[in-house]
Amino acid sequence: MTSQSIENKFKLPKRYQGSTQTVWNEYTQLFFEHQPLSLAHGFYDDPVPKHITDILAATAQNTDYTLHHETRDLGHPRLIHALSALYSKLIGRQIDPFNEILVTAGAYEGLYAAIHSHIEEGDECIVIEPSFDSYAPVVKMCGGVVRYIPLRLTAPSSSNIISSRDYVLDDAELEGVFNSKTKMIVINQPNNPSGKIFDREELTKIANLCKKFNVLCVTDEVYEWLVYDDNEHIRMCTLPGMWERTITISSVGKSLAITGWKTGWVYAPPNLISRVQVIHQLCVRNVCTPLQEALAIVLENELKRLDSADSYFNTLRLELQAKRDFMVNLLREVGMKPAVPQGGYFILADWSNLENKADLNSESDPQKDYRFTKWMVKNSGLMAIPATAFCHGNKTEMENFIRICFVKSEKNLQKASDILRKWVSQ
Numbered sequence: 001m002t003s004q005s006i007e008n009k010f011k012l013p014k015r016y017q018g019s020t021q022t023v024w025n026e027y028t029q030l031f032f033e034h035q036p037l038s039l040a041h042g043f044y045d046d047p048v049p050k051h052i053t054d055i056l057a058a059t060a061q062n063t064d065y066t067l068h069h070e071t072r073d074l075g076h077p078r079l080i081h082a083l084s085a086l087y088s089k090l091i092g093r094q095i096d097p098f099n100e101i102l103v104t105a106g107a108y109e110g111l112y113a114a115i116h117s118h119i120e121e122g123d124e125c126i127v128i129e130p131s132f133d134s135y136a137p138v139v140k141m142c143g144g145v146v147r148y149i150p151l152r153l154t155a156p157s158s159s160n161i162i163s164s165r166d167y168v169l170d171d172a173e174l175e176g177v178f179n180s181k182t183k184m185i186v187i188n189q190p191n192n193p194s195g196k197i198f199d200r201e202e203l204t205k206i207a208n209l210c211k212k213f214n215v216l217c218v219t220d221e222v223y224e225w226l227v228y229d230d231n232e233h234i235r236m237c238t239l240p241g242m243w244e245r246t247i248t249i250s251s252v253g254k255s256l257a258i259t260g261w262k263t264g265w266v267y268a269p270p271n272l273i274s275r276v277q278v279i280h281q282l283c284v285r286n287v288c289t290p291l292q293e294a295l296a297i298v299l300e301n302e303l304k305r306l307d308s309a310d311s312y313f314n315t316l317r318l319e320l321q322a323k324r325d326f327m328v329n330l331l332r333e334v335g336m337k338p339a340v341p342q343g344g345y346f347i348l349a350d351w352s353n354l355e356n357k358a359d360l361n362s363e364s365d366p367q368k369d370y371r372f373t374k375w376m377v378k379n380s381g382l383m384a385i386p387a388t389a390f391c392h393g394n395k396t397e398m399e400n401f402i403r404i405c406f407v408k409s410e411k412n413l414q415k416a417s418d419i420l421r422k423w424v425s426q
């Protein structure tokens with residue numbers, strides 16, 4: 001047997017082909033080669049508050065053997081009760097902890113299981129762009145067809161002040177992507193990468209089309225607590241007639257700035273959740289028990305102070321809002337045009353005014369934003385992510401933008417400021 005025949009026989013199955021090279025593989029490699037300051041990766045680099053690490057430490061040291069063995073497959077009882085109490089309050093409907101909640105290995109697994117458990121060969125799924133990069137590949141893996149619809153920037157190009165609110169769906173385009181084959185739409189708000197939050201009118205338009213075409217809505221709400229200024233996060237499942245056709249996914253990673261805990265959840269009516277559970281049981285089956293226990297205690301504590309100013313959801317939100325403001329001002333001062341995010345971890349910034357400060361010809365990628373960010377990593381020592389990485393359909397709208405994570409320690413924000421100011425003053 002030749003090595004060639006081994007290669008031929010053991011190819012990556014067709015359903016995964018096309019999903020191998022991601023922006024993350026490429027930029028992580030660049031990161032290790034050049035060691036820039038990363039505003040690319042979406043995690044907070046400040047110490048985790050003691051009130052959280054103490055709970056994790058105490059759970060790890062708890063000698064109750066049940067906390068160190070597999071727990072209930074679909075979610076640790078203490079955690080599903082905490083989640084039920086939290087979300088029943090937030091959505092104004094009693095959520096049954098045993099039949100309407102599933103604990104997953106992060107939102108990532110929740111998304112994977114929600115899509116796999118509903119998309120059949122040939123089913124269409126609508127994905128709003130720019131979007132988080134797992135939705136479309138997972139739909140395709142199931143044999144589904146992705147219909148992309150762009151969020152279009154409505155602010156005039158002459159305008160110096162733009163907000164993620166200015167990214168909107170065109171009504172006719174939205175209506176045009178729904179048809180009798182549409183099974184699902186995936187929405188994400190606050191959005192990664194733009195920070196966009198849909199207002200009630202925008203959500204209602206999507207909801208009405210879901211009802212008209214009998215479509216399921218999968219809503220990714222991992223940034224649900226990180227909503228800035230006077231913006232409001234409205235949960236799709238609370239809109240009239242939407243609970244029965246909505247699968248809501250969230251996780252602890254972003255909301256409490258502990259992305260390594262990798263614990264998420266899905267809530268939906270029993271008929272939908274029972275299908276999502278099938279995939280979970282075949283794949284992950286059981287999420288780490290001590291982390292679920294620790295998270296349950298964290299949430300129980302937060303529930304007691306949910307409406308008070310010292311709720312950690314609230315103090316973290318205010319802390320990150322100040323970082324957003326710092327980064328927005330910095331980007332403006334160095335000549336970029338940031339779209340002020342209403343929520344989340346990221347800013348989309350138009351870098352085109354700085355084109356003459358970089359040598360785009362030194363890189364060979366077809367997309368300008370890739371060339372710009374690679375030049376930045378290698379020459380200025382700062383890393384951001386090209387915005388077209390979040391678009392599979394229409395890339396031209398995004399080529400002038402990069403995605404910047406502002407959820408960074410004061411020290412690193414100051415370092416970013418020093419790097420950017422030095423670069424543009426040259």
Ligand SMILES: Cc1ncc(COP(=O)(O)O)c(C=O)c1O
Binds near residue numbers: 105251262
């Ligand atoms: C929009 C969005 N959805 C889902 C995830 C994955 O979340 P988790 O870490 O809980 O798997 C992320 C993480 O970056 C995200 O930005």
